Amino acid sequence: MRLITHNMLQCHVKGCNKDNFPLKLEEIEIEELEAEFNADFIKSMLNRLDWKALAQTTFSLGIAQLPEEMPEELNDEMLQQLHHILLEVDITSGRMVCQGCNHVYPIRDGIPNMLLTESEV
């Protein structure tokens, strides 16, 4: 799972609508991938992502220290860094914890498990 997907997922336990995003990544294992650089891809993708959550997550993982707000102009160095963050960081295992209700979503074999128990639906 890449951080792009992490940026799209929120807690969906019934009634949990406060602090349900971003989910906190814990005890994760990262595999570094090599992906082809494509500046247009990065720019298009950034328009769709929640920058604040991305900055917060990459900081807490010790991957990057992004500015708090998305810069208006992205220089090459920044684009390269974002390329690495978005496409080359693959989370293979660990868990995502909701900061609102503490629900734990495990990640196994690179696939986040968003299933809920019956009482949470």
Added chain:
Amino acid sequence: MIKLKQLESLLQDVDVFEKPKIQFEQYPTSAHIASRMLYTAQSMYDDIEDKIVADLGCGCGVLSIGANQLGALYNFAFDIDDDALAICRENMEGFEIENMDLIKVDVETLSLRDKVDTVFMNPPFGTKTHKGIDMVFLKKAIDISTRAVYSLHKTSTREHIFKKAKEWGVSCEVVAELRYDIPAMYKFHKKKSVDIQVDFLRFAHPDDQE
């Protein structure tokens, strides 16, 4: 853009279920049908290239992989079944796809932070075990998208679906009528294979600027 024939032949290399599970109505989407759904979506409506695409009940991933081949920006493939996701992952690796992720989820409870552009799906028809599941998938697909939903439904449910689409504020168009050949994969199938009439439908959101 690659040609329809090329797309179909590429999708013939997508591996399908080893042991399909009846409770999830795991019928594979054939390369023939998948390639036509995707090709239409891109060539007639520009709903794939540079778009974020989701696949609800992705199974082995043929629709997601096809969308990727037609230039989708990113693919999210959702399924509830570990075995389907494992095959989907192998397919993804076989095609060396980098801009796609898999998510294990019950489509009924799925919620996303942001919406996707387009949804492709071949939902369970909901005939055997889980009545109404087709409409649950459809409602979810419409809720999480901003642009269009492409889906397959039994022709016998057409009137009902048109009524629901109106209620949900989306337009609905029958793109094609198909004969869906379901091979005898399960014990309850008495005949070798059954042809059922299926509609290939496109639902569009009204704020679609196209």
